[in-house]
Amino acid sequence: MTGSFKTGGSASWATALGPLAAFAVIAVALPFAFAGNRYLAFVIGVTMIHVTWTSGMNLLYGYTGLMPLMFAGIAGISAYTVVDLTAAGWSFWAALPVGAFAASVAGAILGLPSLRLKGFYFTLCSLVIQTVITLGFVYFAGLTNGDTGISQIALPTLPGGVSLVGTPYDLVLSIAAVASVAILIAIVRSSLGRRLIAIREDDELAGMLGINVTGYKVAAFFIGSMFAGIGGALYAPYIGFISPRSFDVLISMNIWLMVAFGGRGTIWGPVVGAALLAPLAFLLQDYYMVKDIVYGLLIIAVIALMPGGIASGLTVSRKVSASVARLNAEQRKLK
Amino acid sequence: MTDVLLKADAIFRRFGGVVALKGVDLVQYRGETVGMIGPNGSGKTTFVNVISGHLRPNSGTVAFEGRSFAGRKPFQIAQAGLTRTYQAVRVFGELTVRENVATALVDATDPATPDQVAELADWLRIGHRQESPAGSLTLMEQRQVELLMRLVQRPRLMMLDEPVGGLSSAEVRTMIALLAELKTRCTIFVIEHTMKVIRELADKVVVLMAGEKLAEGSPAEILADQRVIDRYLGSADA
Numbered sequence: 001m002t003g004s005f006k007t008g009g010s011a012s013w014a015t016a017l018g019p020l021a022a023f024a025v026i027a028v029a030l031p032f033a034f035a036g037n038r039y040l041a042f043v044i045g046v047t048m049i050h051v052t053w054t055s056g057m058n059l060l061y062g063y064t065g066l067m068p069l070m071f072a073g074i075a076g077i078s079a080y081t082v083v084d085l086t087a088a089g090w091s092f093w094a095a096l097p098v099g100a101f102a103a104s105v106a107g108a109i110l111g112l113p114s115l116r117l118k119g120f121y122f123t124l125c126s127l128v129i130q131t132v133i134t135l136g137f138v139y140f141a142g143l144t145n146g147d148t149g150i151s152q153i154a155l156p157t158l159p160g161g162v163s164l165v166g167t168p169y170d171l172v173l174s175i176a177a178v179a180s181v182a183i184l185i186a187i188v189r190s191s192l193g194r195r196l197i198a199i200r201e202d203d204e205l206a207g208m209l210g211i212n213v214t215g216y217k218v219a220a221f222f223i224g225s226m227f228a229g230i231g232g233a234l235y236a237p238y239i240g241f242i243s244p245r246s247f248d249v250l251i252s253m254n255i256w257l258m259v260a261f262g263g264r265g266t267i268w269g270p271v272v273g274a275a276l277l278a279p280l281a282f283l284l285q286d287y288y289m290v291k292d293i294v295y296g297l298l299i300i301a302v303i304a305l306m307p308g309g310i311a312s313g314l315t316v317s318r319k320v321s322a323s324v325a326r327l328n329a330e331q332r333k334l335k
Numbered sequence: 336m337t338d339v340l341l342k343a344d345a346i347f348r349r350f351g352g353v354v355a356l357k358g359v360d361l362v363q364y365r366g367e368t369v370g371m372i373g374p375n376g377s378g379k380t381t382f383v384n385v386i387s388g389h390l391r392p393n394s395g396t397v398a399f400e401g402r403s404f405a406g407r408k409p410f411q412i413a414q415a416g417l418t419r420t421y422q423a424v425r426v427f428g429e430l431t432v433r434e435n436v437a438t439a440l441v442d443a444t445d446p447a448t449p450d451q452v453a454e455l456a457d458w459l460r461i462g463h464r465q466e467s468p469a470g471s472l473t474l475m476e477q478r479q480v481e482l483l484m485r486l487v488q489r490p491r492l493m494m495l496d497e498p499v500g501g502l503s504s505a506e507v508r509t510m511i512a513l514l515a516e517l518k519t520r521c522t523i524f525v526i527e528h529t530m531k532v533i534r535e536l537a538d539k540v541v542v543l544m545a546g547e548k549l550a551e552g553s554p555a556e557i558l559a560d561q562r563v564i565d566r567y568l569g570s571a572d573a
Binding site for chain 2: 206214
């Protein structure tokens with residue numbers, strides 16, 4: 001029996017790469033398939049931005065156990081940075097990494113309260129941080145044009161001076177979404193992922209096993225905020241308009257809801273969550289008041305009825321199988 | 336046994352107005368099993384918390400293999416080769432046994448090789464449970480997983496906080512046998528509530544009473560010590 005204990009990684013890469021390849025094919029095919037219908041292609045593009053966002057939110061909420069409700073604010077920091085830099089003559093492609101880096105640094109700093117505050121208390125704190133960021137967007141009107149927002153944001157240009165418009169832009173968003181999911185898979189399967197999951201499960205025990213909990217929480221915020229920043233940078237020229245409301249607490253909660261509804265801590269659950277919920281906003285566009293109510297009801301439903309999200313409905317959750325196994329063990333003992 | 340592994344000097348720790356540790360000294364040599372006993376609230380767990388970096392002492396110093404632990408965080412102390420368990424069993428319940436072990440290996444300074452891990456898992460008779468969520472195991476099995484997670488880090492000192500707490504009497508005997516073998520793999524420090532476990536395992540016993548060291552000596556000396564008998568062993572608590 002010696003030698004039977006496996007110490008290698010989890011399931012083989014093939015099991016993760018198969019769905020990724022399928023997702024890549026679908027994501028790249030969709031912009032072409034809907035090239036004739038600008039409206040639907042746009043809905044798909046926005047959904048792809050949300051896949052990028054949910055990947056970052058999933059890293060933080062699903063895998064590290066932190067619920068940052070200032071996520072949209074961090075995306076906004078990148079969006080305003082990129083818009084201001086391109087307005088000052090920068091190339092979009094040079095501004096994008098600067099914006100993403102600004103978001104990462106801001107996220108790592110604004111995530112610092114999570115080192116002291118656990119669970120719900122950090123979430124409350126992040127809510128306050130989000131509010132302050134939103135007020136900041138209103139207050140620093142020199143950079144953000146305040147409540148009026150910035151409209152007619154120039155499209156990124158490709159080498160040769162061609163504007164990135166229509167299907168090519170959709171394609172960039174699809175590629176960003178696929179890359180985000182691929183990076184998330186790589187992180188989760190790496191030793192970094194193992195550390196983050198350990199921190200999510202029991203951060204004191206993780207520390208006792210030699211894991212630098214403080215350092216890896218900051219790293220998680222840095223990386224997770226980069227997803228927020230890349231999504232925010234791509235969002236601004238695609239929509240053509242940003243205002244403080246584009247990155248307010250409701251957006252943070254929507255992104256969180258996509259992760260929670262789809263299945264936190266799973267790779268594909270949040271992708272499905274984004275694919276189902278991001279288009280919902282467009283379907284309900286004419287029913288403005290109803291939209292927020294639907295989101296609110298969904299949040300309550302997810303918390304009360306399906307804390308593991310859709311993904312846990314498809315596969316029996318470990319918690320359930322764990323308690324079944326425990327019952328069986330106890331029954332064996334009684335006999 | 337002249338190789339000093341752990342040296343704690345005059346450890347003081349207060350919680351508000353309560354002084355939990357009133358200047359506790361300890362010297363533990365490599366290979367020597369130290370047992371710490373004392374009634375509830377005598378400061379045993381606080382002592383381990385101070386050594387493992389979970390609590391800062393108000394005064395006093397801790398040195399491990401001659402190096403000071405002052406200002407070190409628990410993860411740094413773990414990486415230095417000193418590990419501990421908790422009074423209540425603590426594993427990553429949602430993760431499988433294999434994932435628990437993989438997590439223990441990730442930041443170990445001197446991790447066991449895969450062959451050594453397999454050997455340890457078999458020795459602890461937990462290898463067959465590697466794909467089970469740790470939370471689904473019995474308390475005894477979870478204790479075994481806890482030991483496995485520590486042992487794969489190849490620590491030089493393992494501090495065990497009431498390792499037989501909550502186990503059935505048959506399981507207690509199994510655990511004592513495991514710990515007796517464990518002594519050959521790693522230096523151990525055991526906190527126990529009662530003399531039962533300590534008598535069988537320890538080379539040296541420290542009796543803690545209201546935050547002070549009441550006595551120190553071999554199990555036989557402690558059992559014969561009149562002060563210990565009067566103030567602790569004679570009471571129903573022991």
